[in-house]
Amino acid sequence: MATAFKNISGIKYEGPKSKNPLAFKHYNPAQRVENKTMRDHLRFSVVYWHTFRGAGSDPFGVGTALRPWDDGSNSVPNAQRRARVAFEFMEKLGAPFYAFHDRDVAPEGGNLRESNRNLDAVVRVLKEEQKRTGIRLLWGTANLFSNPRFAHGAATSCNADVFAFAAAQVKKALEVTHELGGAGYTFWGGREGYSTLLNTDMKRELDHLARFLHLAVDYKKQIGFQGQFYIEPKPKEPTKHQYDSDAAACLNFLREYDLLPHFKLNLETNHATLAGHTMQHEMEVAGAAGALGSIDANTGDELLGWDTDQFPTSIYLTTHTMLALLKYGGLSTGGVNFDAKVRRESFEPIDLFHAHIGGMDAFARGLKIAAAIRKDGRLAEFVKQRYASWDSGIGAEIESGRAGFNELETYMLKEGDAARNASGRQEFLENLINEFI
Ligand code: XLS
Numbered sequence: 001m002a003t004a005f006k007n008i009s010g011i012k013y014e015g016p017k018s019k020n021p022l023a024f025k026h027y028n029p030a031q032r033v034e035n036k037t038m039r040d041h042l043r044f045s046v047v048y049w050h051t052f053r054g055a056g057s058d059p060f061g062v063g064t065a066l067r068p069w070d071d072g073s074n075s076v077p078n079a080q081r082r083a084r085v086a087f088e089f090m091e092k093l094g095a096p097f098y099a100f101h102d103r104d105v106a107p108e109g110g111n112l113r114e115s116n117r118n119l120d121a122v123v124r125v126l127k128e129e130q131k132r133t134g135i136r137l138l139w140g141t142a143n144l145f146s147n148p149r150f151a152h153g154a155a156t157s158c159n160a161d162v163f164a165f166a167a168a169q170v171k172k173a174l175e176v177t178h179e180l181g182g183a184g185y186t187f188w189g190g191r192e193g194y195s196t197l198l199n200t201d202m203k204r205e206l207d208h209l210a211r212f213l214h215l216a217v218d219y220k221k222q223i224g225f226q227g228q229f230y231i232e233p234k235p236k237e238p239t240k241h242q243y244d245s246d247a248a249a250c251l252n253f254l255r256e257y258d259l260l261p262h263f264k265l266n267l268e269t270n271h272a273t274l275a276g277h278t279m280q281h282e283m284e285v286a287g288a289a290g291a292l293g294s295i296d297a298n299t300g301d302e303l304l305g306w307d308t309d310q311f312p313t314s315i316y317l318t319t320h321t322m323l324a325l326l327k328y329g330g331l332s333t334g335g336v337n338f339d340a341k342v343r344r345e346s347f348e349p350i351d352l353f354h355a356h357i358g359g360m361d362a363f364a365r366g367l368k369i370a371a372a373i374r375k376d377g378r379l380a381e382f383v384k385q386r387y388a389s390w391d392s393g394i395g396a397e398i399e400s401g402r403a404g405f406n407e408l409e410t411y412m413l414k415e416g417d418a419a420r421n422a423s424g425r426q427e428f429l430e431n432l433i434n435e436f437i
C-alpha cells in the first residue's frame with residue numbers, strides 16, 4: 001500500500017464541536033437522514049483530474065503543487081504509483097467513489113495502440129486498488145479536448161478522421177469503465193462547439209454529435225455495459241459556445257435526436273453559473289424531465305468569469321442543491337462528484353484533505369438542513385397552497401383537459417375578472433430558510 005500521507009490517518013466524524021481540521025464536523029456516513037444513511041444520500045466522489053493531475057498552473061505561471069509521490073514524468077510506472085496514492089487518499093478520506101478521464105490516469109502514447117496499452121497497464125492497478133479498498137468508479141470519461149487533434153472538436157470536428165479517432169477512444173474508455181464496474185459514463189463536450197460561426201456548419205456538427213452518441217449507445221449494448229450515460233452541460237470555455245450549453249439545451253438536443261431514453265444529465269454548479277443560471281434551476285429543469293442523474297459539486301467566484309472549479313463551502317448552495325435532490329428522489333447511479341481543485345496558492349498535499357473535508361461537511365450540512373426544512377413542512381405547504389386554485393373548480397377542469405377556450409370564456413364572462421392574487425411571500429420564505437441555517 002502507498003504511504004504518501006504517512007501522518008494522516010482515516011478522517012473521522014467528531015461532531016460540530018470539533019476543532020480538528022482533519023475531522024468531519026457534519027459528515028457522519030452511518031447517520032440516517034430521512035430514509036437513507038448520509039453515505040448513501042451523498043455518494044461522494046473524488047475526481048482524478050484535479051486532485052491527482054492538477055498542478056496549479058494558470059495562464060501566467062507554471063504549476064506550484066508539491067506532490068512528492070509524482071516524479072513529474074509521463075511514464076507508466078509513475079502513473080501506476082500515482083494511482084496507488086490516489087486510493088490511499090480516497091481511503092483515508094472515506095470517499096466511496098472516484099471519477100476519471102482516460103488520459104488522467106494513464107499517459108497518452110505515440111499512437112492509439114500505445115495509448116490503449118498504457119491505459120490497460122494502469123487500469124490493472126485501479127482494479128486491484130478498487131478491490132483492496134471497496135472504492136468504486138462513479139463514472140469514466142474520455143479526454144477529447146486536450147490533444148491538438150481535437151482543436152476543432154471531436155464528434156463535431158470538421159475532420160472526419162478526428163471523429164473516427166474520438167470514436168475509437170470512447171470505445172476503449174467504455175470498455176475500461178465497464179471492466180472497472182463503473183456506475184456511469186459521462187460525455188462532457190470538451191470542444192464540441194465553435195469559436196466563430198463564419199467557419200461552422202452548425203446543423204452538420206449537431207447531426208454528427210448525435211450520430212456519435214447513438215454509436216456509443218449501440219456499443220454500450222454490445223458489450224453489456226449497464227451503467228448510466230450522462231451528458232454534462234456547459235455553455236462556454238474552452239469554446240465561445242458549447243452545444244451542450246445548459247440543461248434545457250441538452251434535453252432539447254437529446255429529444256430531437258431520440259437519445260433521451262439513454263441519457264441523464266450530470267450537472268455542474270460552476271457551469272450553471274456560467275450559463276446564467278443557478279444550480280437549483282438546472283436541477284429543476286433536469287428533474288422535471290426525469291433526467292437528473294449526477295452532480296459535479298463545485299462553485300465559481302462571482303468576480304471571476306470562468307470555470308474556477310472551487311470546492312463548495314456555501315451552506316446556502318448545498319442546502320438549495322440538497323432540497324432539489326431530495327425533491328426528485330435523490331441520487332441513484334449518480335454521486336456528489338467534487339469536480340473541484342485547490343487554489344494555486346494551496347500547494348501542499350494536506351490542502352487536498354482540507355478541501356475535500358470542507359466540501360463533504362458543507363454537503364452533509366446541506367443535507368441535514370434540507371431534511372429539516374422538509375420535515376418542518378411549512379415551505380412545501382406554502383407552495384402547495386400557492387397553487388390551490390388548480391386543485392378544484394376551473395383549475396382542475398383545465399388540468400384535466402375538460403375546459404377549452406369556449407368553456408374558459410363562458411366562465412370568465414360570468415366571473416367578470418380573475419380572483420385577487422395572493423402574495424408570493426419571498427421575504428417570508430427566505431427568512432424561513434434562515435431559521436434552519
Ligand atoms: C469541465 C468539465 C469536466 C467534466 C469531465 O469543465 O467539468 O471536468 O466534468 O470531462
Ligand code: NI
Pocket residue numbers: 188232268296339
Ligand atoms: Ni465537470
Ligand code: NI
Pocket residue numbers: 268270271307309339
Ligand atoms: Ni467544469
